[in-house]
Amino acid sequence: MSDTHAQTVAFVRGTEIPPAPPPYAASGPVKWMRENLFATPANGALTLVALYFIWLLLSSTMPWILNGIWTTSSLAECREVLDGTVGACFSVLTERWNQLIFGFKYPSEFYWRPTLALVLFFFAAAPVLFFDLPRKLLAFTAVYPFIAFWLIWGGTILTPILALAGVAAGVFIYQRFVTQSFAAGFFGGIFAAFLVWFLGGYLIPEGASDNAMLGAVPSRDLGGFMLNMMLGVTCVSLSIPIGIALALGRQSSMPLIKWICVIFIEFIRGVPLITLLFVASVMLSYFFPPESTVDLFLRVVIMITMFSAAYIAEVIRGGLAALPKGQYEGADSLGLDYAQATRLIILPQALKISIPGIVNVAVGLFKDTTLVSVISMFDLVGMIRGPILASTEWNxxxxxxxxxxxxxxxxxxxxxxxxxxxxxxxxxTDHH
Structure with missing residues (x-):
């Protein structure tokens, strides 16, 4: 009787059954392929066609890469070693790597200087790119451009010190007049910086370079991918703040500042960059005093910066136009003046909206630095088209x-x- 009663009592489990793994077809790589590559018959057909073309590309290029030669000293020796087989002649990279990276005139004993400047660049850019880092690191970011200038060009240390003094004077003027007008304070700061730098150049003793700690390297000796990096980093860093000032100036209530910015932006955007580079190479020196010697690198930086700043100004103007009117009214209701409202409320939101456009301009600008090869500056493309391919060993x-x-x-x-x-x-930035 007791056994029968025990069999009729329901069993209640004291622990949960562990969850079963999902079916193999509903997780992992199979799920990803079903959702992304074979979701529909049309997607599946396109995937198979794409895989076929990828196979054709790899089947023709991989033997050429894997059979590459790295140890010969000329193209003729590469062909002798390959003996009719398909293979690349990568020996040109091992033989001319220094020219591809640093140019053919930069002294080899100074290669450590631009290399050190590149390493320090990552430390200087980190506080700006990753804002979770301590703000104290921005002090090194502020002085890095002058350290890099001295490392790459060498010469007397008084030159970067005077440039730093000019920037300090520009910051002082900016903080003094920005409460009246952001654009006026910004451009007044730039004018003060160049004025102090220009006048300070006459205070450097003529023999100061003889006692310099680093050997001087002329700008015409810069080349290779180093030149592309220097132009890209310098022009992007300068064009972003100038573009912000131009965008704000275009929306200014002061007619003179507004029309100066409008004319500048529309004129620069209507002229090809290669035309501006020819102007920098041939005509820009005529705008400086006759006794001054403004090297080609600085002239090219001025023109590329002006070109990219005009495009960035339009990108940021689009971000400003995308802000609702309530943001401006909210800043006014808080009692903020123009500079405070722009710095604390308007610009942060406009810049977030403008990130994709600014990055697009920056990437295009970096690639456009290869155009300097048409004005006899031996960047990476200029080195390939000029000294390397012109040599008998690698023609x-x-x-x-x-x-x-x-x-x-x-x-x-x-x-x-x-x-x-x-x-x-x-x-x-998607505002979800």
Missing amino acids: GVYWELLGFAALLFFVVCYGISQYSQWLERRLA
């Missing part, structure tokens, strides 16, 4: 050199793109 090597140049530019531009996407996610 006829094209794919290896151009592929190396494409790889370097891809790495830099892809890094900029990935950072911008991270920044958009971090700042929640």
